[in-house]
Amino acid sequence: MTPVIRRPKPPALALCAVLFLLVHNVLSLGAWETHALLTRAALAGLPDLSDPVAAEELESFLAAERAGLPAVLEAIERRAAVELPAYSPPPPGIAFDPGAEGAALRESFLRAIRVNPRVGFPLCRQPARGEAQSGRPVLPPQAYTLVAATLSGAPMEALAPGEVVSALDVVATASDEPDYGMDVGLYTDNEGPLGALYGFGPQPFGNPTLSYGSQAPFHMAFPWEDPVIALAAPFSQRSQAAYRELQFTSLARFAFERGHAYWGWRFAGWAMHYIEDLSQPYHARMIPGQSTFETLTVNAFGSADAKAGILTLLSNRHLVLELYAREAFDAPGKAASRFEAALAGGDRRSAAAAPYRSLWLYDEVARGAYAAGPELDALVVKAFPAKYVADPAYDFGLARDEGRESWLPYAGVVSETAREDLDAAIVKRYAALGASLRTYAAIVCDPKAPIPPRSTPLDLRGPLYVAVPLAVLIACVGIPLARRRKRRAAAEAAAVEEKERAAAR
Numbered sequence: 001m002t003p004v005i006r007r008p009k010p011p012a013l014a015l016c017a018v019l020f021l022l023v024h025n026v027l028s029l030g031a032w033e034t035h036a037l038l039t040r041a042a043l044a045g046l047p048d049l050s051d052p053v054a055a056e057e058l059e060s061f062l063a064a065e066r067a068g069l070p071a072v073l074e075a076i077e078r079r080a081a082v083e084l085p086a087y088s089p090p091p092p093g094i095a096f097d098p099g100a101e102g103a104a105l106r107e108s109f110l111r112a113i114r115v116n117p118r119v120g121f122p123l124c125r126q127p128a129r130g131e132a133q134s135g136r137p138v139l140p141p142q143a144y145t146l147v148a149a150t151l152s153g154a155p156m157e158a159l160a161p162g163e164v165v166s167a168l169d170v171v172a173t174a175s176d177e178p179d180y181g182m183d184v185g186l187y188t189d190n191e192g193p194l195g196a197l198y199g200f201g202p203q204p205f206g207n208p209t210l211s212y213g214s215q216a217p218f219h220m221a222f223p224w225e226d227p228v229i230a231l232a233a234p235f236s237q238r239s240q241a242a243y244r245e246l247q248f249t250s251l252a253r254f255a256f257e258r259g260h261a262y263w264g265w266r267f268a269g270w271a272m273h274y275i276e277d278l279s280q281p282y283h284a285r286m287i288p289g290q291s292t293f294e295t296l297t298v299n300a301f302g303s304a305d306a307k308a309g310i311l312t313l314l315s316n317r318h319l320v321l322e323l324y325a326r327e328a329f330d331a332p333g334k335a336a337s338r339f340e341a342a343l344a345g346g347d348r349r350s351a352a353a354a355p356y357r358s359l360w361l362y363d364e365v366a367r368g369a370y371a372a373g374p375e376l377d378a379l380v381v382k383a384f385p386a387k388y389v390a391d392p393a394y395d396f397g398l399a400r401d402e403g404r405e406s407w408l409p410y411a412g413v414v415s416e417t418a419r420e421d422l423d424a425a426i427v428k429r430y431a432a433l434g435a436s437l438r439t440y441a442a443i444v445c446d447p448k449a450p451i452p453p454r455s456t457p458l459d460l461r462g463p464l465y466v467a468v469p470l471a472v473l474i475a476c477v478g479i480p481l482a483r484r485r486k487r488r489a490a491a492e493a494a495a496v497e498e499k500e501r502a503a504a505r
Contacts, residue, residue, distance in 0.1 A: 035276050036126045037329060039175040039269065040168060041343035042434040043441055049168040055123045055159040056262040062105050065258055066098035072254045073112055076247055083358050083454065084246070085223070086238045090114060091199045113247055114198045115182040120144045123159035126173040129330070146181025147212050167265045171441075174269025175276065178244070182270075183215035190214045204238035218244055219274070220283045223362040224370040226292040227462040232299070236286060245274045245361045249444055257447035268444045272437055278366040279433040281373035282318040288373030289314065289381070309392025316396040317380045317389050320409045324384075325426060327410030335423050342430035345438065353435035356443045358454040367457060368432050376425050383418040384409050 043049050062069065073096050080087045096112035097105070110117040120143050127134065136157040141148075144156055156173075159165065187203035188195035206216030221239035222230070230237055252267035277283050287295055290310070298306055328335040354364045381389050388396050388409065399405035413419040443449050 034326065035175040035179070035273055036172040037129060038276055038343060038430075038433065039172040039272055039437065040128055041340045042345075042437040043168060043171065045344055046168075046438065046441060048445060049166065049171065049441070051167045051261070052164045053167045053170055053261045053265060055161060055163045055165065055170075056260060057123060057161050058109075058121055058263075059102060059106050060161070061255070061260050061263045062109050063101075065254075065260070066105070068254070068258065069109070070096055070098055072250060076250045079250075079358075080243055080246055084242050086240065087243065088200050088240075091197065094197055111197070113251075114186065114200070116146065116184055116186065116194060119146055119177075119181050121177075123161065123163070124173060125157045125159055125165055125169050126176060127155070127157060128169075128172075144177075144180060146184055147179070167261065170262060170265040171269040171272065174266040175272045178219070178270055178273040179215075181212075181215075183218040183240075183244070184212060185214055187214055187217075200240065204235040219277045221278055221362060221366055222284065222286055222370075224284070224367050224459075225286055227459075227465060228292055229286065229295060232296070241274045241278060242359060242361050245271045252444050253447040256445050264445060268441065271444070272440065275361060275365055275436055275440060276433060278361060279369050279429060279436065281369045281376050281429070282314075282321070284366040284369035285373035287314055288377035289317065312392050312395050313390070316394070317377060319397050319400075320384055320388055321376070321380050324409040324422070327408055328423070328426075331410060335419075338423060338427050339430055342427040343434035345431070345434050353432070353439040355452070356439055357452040359456075363454065363457055365436055369429070372425070372429060376429070379418070379422045379425050383413050383422040385412055385414065388412070 077090065081089065090112075094111045094114070097108040100108045107117050110119075110121075122139060122144055124139055124144055125136070134157060136159070139156045139158050141156075184190075185192045186194050186198050187200050189202045203214055204217050205220075206213045217238060218240045221241040222236045223239070225236060248267045248271035252264050252271065255261075255267060256264035281288050287310070290298075298310060302310075325339070329339055330336070354360070357363075383389075387394055388407070396405060413422075443451070
């Protein structure tokens, strides 16, 4: 099926197309590819994550905590209404019904948190990389995902209720799950009945006709985009990533408080998915390879071909980076060791993350990824053959989808120097991500730890955009006025002096 692009009025046209194309060609890979791999590497050294955890079915958790869950869910919405910039309140008709039983109780909860209830959410475990077969039955993809098996964490092992696994197994497996369809089909212009029920309105960006494209506004966010671009494309600020992180963090802390370690870590893993997504520069910055001036200039004056070329380059570079990072991680060698060490906090570039607080996902995680975007984009261009990263006429993602392209960028770097520079930039990002995940893990499993209010980082771009033109205007008006006053004062002084001379004669 040929994708349909919604065409808003200028000046947002090019920016909307950017997001559409990025979702269409790249989002199937997710951010940094396999989330479970990143989560395991970042958290494997934490003592709490080696603890044994007994698997618990969702219905059992809900039945045990049906009395307390309504207050938790109401508190989430109250916080979201106050703290989140793009909050969409839920309609009253989908409130959690604690009196329901069995499958109806499960359905009521999933609708109350506004995820797609068609996802199975079975008890499962994604094996670690290189792990030998455990003998557990393997779940068919349709048991746990709404998207193609190639886009999810196959193979997935089934767990029995009460079966003991490590907390690391639970949180790593769960960190992949939001890509399995829980955020699919939730807007009014998506197929299915959920959009009319959930109150999110029309899909703000991405392609609503794609099976997985409707999750884009949950997995990307641009809170630190240049204020001029945000003003020109206000739809780009309608992300729900922070809403999901707030929901799942609150539910995780409640589960830990009530003694449900399995669901504490599973909800925490769901929240970590959005942290990992927004640590990827191509998920937190609309066009990392362009300045604001270039973006606005192309949007205003560029031809259709020029705009399409920019979008193709953006998509290609995002795809190449994801493929390279995955392949480098899977191939034994220096890069894989460095990436794993960076995530684990053992790399010399590793540093502690900022303390967790309200809107930390945007103010710390997304802001760091946004800042890293231009450098990383430039290194991608430097590291790989021009056909894949610098040719606006070649759509790498489309060629792969159609089976016309099998090139993998891991072996296709231009030089070892370029590859070393790219690896160093990825190491920086992975080090920041690992630190963020450990900071998050420490607070989410401690329900008594207070969460401080938001401390908004200083952003002078908006005031500067106002101050600079104002200063120019003042200068343009004030300097001639000052010169006129000076000339008048000089003339008056000369006249007084002439009078004095005349009087003296």
